[in-house]
Amino acid sequence: MGDDQKKVIARVMNTEVDAVKTVRDIRGIEDLVKESIETTWSENLVNQMKVWLTPYPHAHDMAEWDRFLLERFPPLYTATIKECQDCFQGPCNLEKGKGGCGLNLETFQAKLSLQSACKGLAMHLSTCRELLDHCIKEFGKDKEIKWGDNIVYGLMNVNILISDSPKNLREVREALTYAEGQLSELLTAANVGRENSITDLESKVFHAGSVLLFVMDLTEWLKYNFFNFLWAPDKELMDMPAFPPPTTEVGLGSVDTSKPVLIFMGNDFLPAWMAVKYMKDNGLEGKIEVTGIGSAGHDMIRFYDKAKVLTSPTRANKVLRLGLGDVIVLSDTCCKVDVPEEAIKTGTRVITTSFNHTYGLDNRTLDSVDEIVNDLEKGTPIVMISDPKKAGEVAVKLVQKMKGKRKDSYLLTAEDIKRYASKCTDCDACSRACPASLVNCETLKAAKEGDFAKLADVHEKSMYCGKCEQACPEGIPLMDMFLSANPQAIKEDYFKMRAGRGPITNLEVRDIAITMFSMPSAVAIIGCGNYPGAESEVAEMAKEFVQSNYSVAVAGCIAQDVARYKDPKTGKFLFEAYPALFNPRCLTNCGGCSAQGLVATAPFYKLGYLAFRNPYKSTFAQEADFIYRFATAVILWGPATDLAYTVAAAHVRAGIPVIVGPNGSKFKRYLLGNKYDRSKWWMIHGNTEEKKETEPTPEHMLIPVETIDEALALVPKLSFTLQEMENSRQNKFDLYLNAYKKRFGEWPDDWHLFVRKETELPITKKAKIIRLLEEEHGWEIDKKRGKILKSKHRDGRLLEVGEFLENYGFRSGQYLTGLKRFVYKPRSDREE
Amino acid sequence: MMLTPNEAAKFLKEEKKKLLVAGSICNNLEVGGKKLLDYVVEIAKLTDTPIAATGNTMFQLKDNKEIKAKKMMAADLVNFLRVDKWEETITPERPELLVFFGYYPDVARMLISTIKNGKTMILDNRYMEGATYSVPDLSFDEWAGFLNKLIDNLKN
Numbered sequence: 001m002g003d004d005q006k007k008v009i010a011r012v013m014n015t016e017v018d019a020v021k022t023v024r025d026i027r028g029i030e031d032l033v034k035e036s037i038e039t040t041w042s043e044n045l046v047n048q049m050k051v052w053l054t055p056y057p058h059a060h061d062m063a064e065w066d067r068f069l070l071e072r073f074p075p076l077y078t079a080t081i082k083e084c085q086d087c088f089q090g091p092c093n094l095e096k097g098k099g100g101c102g103l104n105l106e107t108f109q110a111k112l113s114l115q116s117a118c119k120g121l122a123m124h125l126s127t128c129r130e131l132l133d134h135c136i137k138e139f140g141k142d143k144e145i146k147w148g149d150n151i152v153y154g155l156m157n158v159n160i161l162i163s164d165s166p167k168n169l170r171e172v173r174e175a176l177t178y179a180e181g182q183l184s185e186l187l188t189a190a191n192v193g194r195e196n197s198i199t200d201l202e203s204k205v206f207h208a209g210s211v212l213l214f215v216m217d218l219t220e221w222l223k224y225n226f227f228n229f230l231w232a233p234d235k236e237l238m239d240m241p242a243f244p245p246p247t248t249e250v251g252l253g254s255v256d257t258s259k260p261v262l263i264f265m266g267n268d269f270l271p272a273w274m275a276v277k278y279m280k281d282n283g284l285e286g287k288i289e290v291t292g293i294g295s296a297g298h299d300m301i302r303f304y305d306k307a308k309v310l311t312s313p314t315r316a317n318k319v320l321r322l323g324l325g326d327v328i329v330l331s332d333t334c335c336k337v338d339v340p341e342e343a344i345k346t347g348t349r350v351i352t353t354s355f356n357h358t359y360g361l362d363n364r365t366l367d368s369v370d371e372i373v374n375d376l377e378k379g380t381p382i383v384m385i386s387d388p389k390k391a392g393e394v395a396v397k398l399v400q401k402m403k404g405k406r407k408d409s410y411l412l413t414a415e416d417i418k419r420y421a422s423k424c425t426d427c428d429a430c431s432r433a434c435p436a437s438l439v440n441c442e443t444l445k446a447a448k449e450g451d452f453a454k455l456a457d458v459h460e461k462s463m464y465c466g467k468c469e470q471a472c473p474e475g476i477p478l479m480d481m482f483l484s485a486n487p488q489a490i491k492e493d494y495f496k497m498r499a500g501r502g503p504i505t506n507l508e509v510r511d512i513a514i515t516m517f518s519m520p521s522a523v524a525i526i527g528c529g530n531y532p533g534a535e536s537e538v539a540e541m542a543k544e545f546v547q548s549n550y551s552v553a554v555a556g557c558i559a560q561d562v563a564r565y566k567d568p569k570t571g572k573f574l575f576e577a578y579p580a581l582f583n584p585r586c587l588t589n590c591g592g593c594s595a596q597g598l599v600a601t602a603p604f605y606k607l608g609y610l611a612f613r614n615p616y617k618s619t620f621a622q623e624a625d626f627i628y629r630f631a632t633a634v635i636l637w638g639p640a641t642d643l644a645y646t647v648a649a650a651h652v653r654a655g656i657p658v659i660v661g662p663n664g665s666k667f668k669r670y671l672l673g674n675k676y677d678r679s680k681w682w683m684i685h686g687n688t689e690e691k692k693e694t695e696p697t698p699e700h701m702l703i704p705v706e707t708i709d710e711a712l713a714l715v716p717k718l719s720f721t722l723q724e725m726e727n728s729r730q731n732k733f734d735l736y737l738n739a740y741k742k743r744f745g746e747w748p749d750d751w752h753l754f755v756r757k758e759t760e761l762p763i764t765k766k767a768k769i770i771r772l773l774e775e776e777h778g779w780e781i782d783k784k785r786g787k788i789l790k791s792k793h794r795d796g797r798l799l800e801v802g803e804f805l806e807n808y809g810f811r812s813g814q815y816l817t818g819l820k821r822f823v824y825k826p827r828s829d830r831e832e
Numbered sequence: 833m834m835l836t837p838n839e840a841a842k843f844l845k846e847e848k849k850k851l852l853v854a855g856s857i858c859n860n861l862e863v864g865g866k867k868l869l870d871y872v873v874e875i876a877k878l879t880d881t882p883i884a885a886t887g888n889t890m891f892q893l894k895d896n897k898e899i900k901a902k903k904m905m906a907a908d909l910v911n912f913l914r915v916d917k918w919e920e921t922i923t924p925e926r927p928e929l930l931v932f933f934g935y936y937p938d939v940a941r942m943l944i945s946t947i948k949n950g951k952t953m954i955l956d957n958r959y960m961e962g963a964t965y966s967v968p969d970l971s972f973d974e975w976a977g978f979l980n981k982l983i984d985n986l987k988n
Contacts, residue, residue, distance in 0.1 A: 076911060078942040080962060428971035432958050435938060437857060440972050662856075665939040672911040676919035703907050706856040706887040706939065710905060744885075744903040745894030749921065 010037040012046045022051045023618075029055055029163075033618075036163045040615035048824040055163045055618040056178050058185065059207035065621035066203035066653065068818045072680050073652075073671035073701045075202055077109035084108050087192035101193050110201035113645075113668050114190040117208035120646025121183050124212055124594065126356070127267045127332055128219045129180070132172055134270060134388070135226050141170040145225045148233025150505040153609070155217040156602035156616060161210060163617040165221075172218055179218075182211045202669075209650025210620065212643075213597030220594050224502060227273055229302040229591075232501040232580075240508070241579035241586070246498045248301045249308045250563045252318065253494035254291075260403040261289045261324055262395055263348075265316060265339065266331030267593060269299035271353050274392025275329070276304045288399055293319060294528075294557050296331060298592030301499040309497070312529050312557040314639060317342060317464035321479055322490070323410035326402040327376075329395050332356050334528075334641065340382045347406045349398060350382040353391045358384055365390055373397045377405075412477075412484035414450070420481060421447035423474045430478060433471030436532030438462055439478065447481065455485035463532050496573045497563035498580055500591025504553065504603040506610065508582040512551060512603075513611040519584040520731050521631040521719035522551040524599040526647065528638035529558030531663050538637055539565035539574055541708045545715070546578050546587050548735055553582055553599040555590040558637055562589075596647050600634050601627075601654045625818050628655030628698075629683075631719040631728075635659045635711050640666035648702055657698045657718040659711050664704035671702040675750060678794055683722060686815030689823045693794070694722050694809045695754050713739040717748070725812055726759045734762035752777050756809055757801060758788055834959065834968045837978050841985030843929070843953065843965060844879050851927035852876050853909065853943075856887025857956075858934030864976025868934050871955075871979045873899055878986040881931070884909055884922050889934070906939070910946040929953060932963075955979070 089100030154165025297309035323346030431440035608614035780790035791804035890903035918926035
């Protein structure tokens, strides 16, 4: 854009701003930029801070913030692929030096990282596009969309990138076109002969994450507007704690097998929505068990209160081997491609609806419903029907006809189990194949003798990936044996949860703004939730956090694992025991996969505006700089899919530390800080521009853990903030020390790095802390009064308490920032 | 390099700057009638090697006065190893041999892939390409035999 661009004046109270100078290129978005400034900037801000907006950003528009993060948390790559085969010049062994294109091993890992992120973004982009096209066909492109009564800012992951939320389907299409353009640009950058710097590639990984949450928000919006999904912003605040009621049934034991059982699996809920509509129109409600695996299940329960969630996608083999469903309808699924192969073993009929899962079949959308039903009933195992309406109707009609034509139970008898176990030759191939080391020849030795306890234990912890079965040279059907070892466990697999409620409302954010100075933190537990280990672990983790007064929000398939706890004393499930608010000591479920952007980033963007008047329209870096200084953490639990990888990147870029586990070891890179390297821990004083050393917090932005105990111990530490009130720090300090002591038997070795003044120390541990500061860390103490006289700085100086505070961190209430651009300065002093 | 118990013992005896890294499986798994953690403790005592206890293993080691152990996050450990200045207090100097024990194969693979300036040894029962030294693929019985023989060799 040339210097001759005509001025576009935005007026904020009595101050005029030339909007042309606030963006890289204003052409075509003049009104949008002007409106963003006039509605969200205050006169104070406009006068003291350089206004810079990034509407419809490319990755590079946010590179300034990304570099701040990547310099402090340099990527640690763990991928083991050392040979690049991406182009005609290869293959190149990068361990031996640069490849033909000039790429070295580390940059290659960054390129793989970007490829993963692009795949993660593409997954939801494709689902959203399919949904949008359907909505435009059904309702027309000018159909207006609403936001909900208590949500006045629109969708925050959308606002933060493009300044405004779409108001009709045409505008949603424009927004999605922007996202599709970004994906294409990012994929190009991940191609041969493009970016050649780790920082630039990882900045683009972050961008893929931000765009992913943007797309997820659009998807959520369509679901609410056109498919009656539950939506908390429609409720009055007084009704929200109980909304929705914790009555959704979860687990294999929730299914009434005396009725025909219909299962939906995949990310596209449309076939399920159509099936439910057909049932309601034909008086079949309640006569058919409508169930879901994974995302489809979590979406269905937001529009059909009789729907049930069975399990997560990776554990789908459990459902399939049990032969639980008479009919299974597949949409765009994650994790499993061999569903038909498994379903055929129990005679479950399969309808596939996605153009991404065609199984070499012809599309039968043009055939009549009765013709397709007839073929399936007579024995055709699988058909493809791309029209969700027809697929829904076929499914409902077929499931009624299939009932009673299959066996009552597909479990093995005790004799069968013993017979198969006796085929074991003690080779332990199963053990070596199992990603979680759950099964070995000892398991089968015991089973041979009629002791099925070890098999039952594997059932409890297994993901049912089937690798053990594939590895067994004797062809022993191990998964069938785990399932059959304790049939009672299947009946007892029964829990209750709240269905997803959509976004966190402004009213809840307002309340948390008031309480945040005394609460420990907000924590979001998201992800696929299917992981090897006890199924109740995630629920244990959620329980610990909520009982420690955290505000706990969940989203994704993990919600059904959070449900897996029942208090032995009260008999209440976890979702029954706590109110559904985004407030301390509350537990709320925002929804399925596409709701993952609603649990942490969106409410904190709102918090930035409500509590600190941080503008939220195309001001990504400004909001991230704010969140980075405040307390929240995300736990991403479950398999390290490309989607999870991209979701993690999105949260990191927004300034939110992410803990991944236990499958997070498969993430290709981590973003770890080094607490020993003092040069990395600084912030800029928001008024004086002075760069000051701080505590090493948040210490990491993306860290893997092995166990839930490590996650529980890390969250309080990662939630320490640089601008904390005293009682908040006391609270978190106490939680941090207690978590270590309880779980590892000792205090952490770095607690002293977070001591600044006595009033921030937990009361019950104050005496011990002060004694240890003197004995082990060289602080000067008045023993008689139990007071700190002089504090030991990390540079070795012994300083008066006040001087120490000036030299280590910031006083409460002081404004600080990571970027020089955000320093408050009178407009006249600035070089514009 | 694929290890025999004799070779493992030899390398453990020869290397002065070494660190045992005990992962979350150490608490859960029994091999040859003993907890994996018991083998770790025995090796630590015989070779005078500190233990970086990751996962939940520290809880079982906290009262054992015969060894030096410290709770660490596995990711932290490998992160500290990638900078020149070694400031982690678990060992006075940067360890030159890291002995991993009690990790799921994916986790072990991830950890060793990050170590560029040191040697790695895997004592779990799955061969780990990329490690400097690794136990071969073994059944549980064979693994117990390997570990017992290794300990016998360390005693002699």
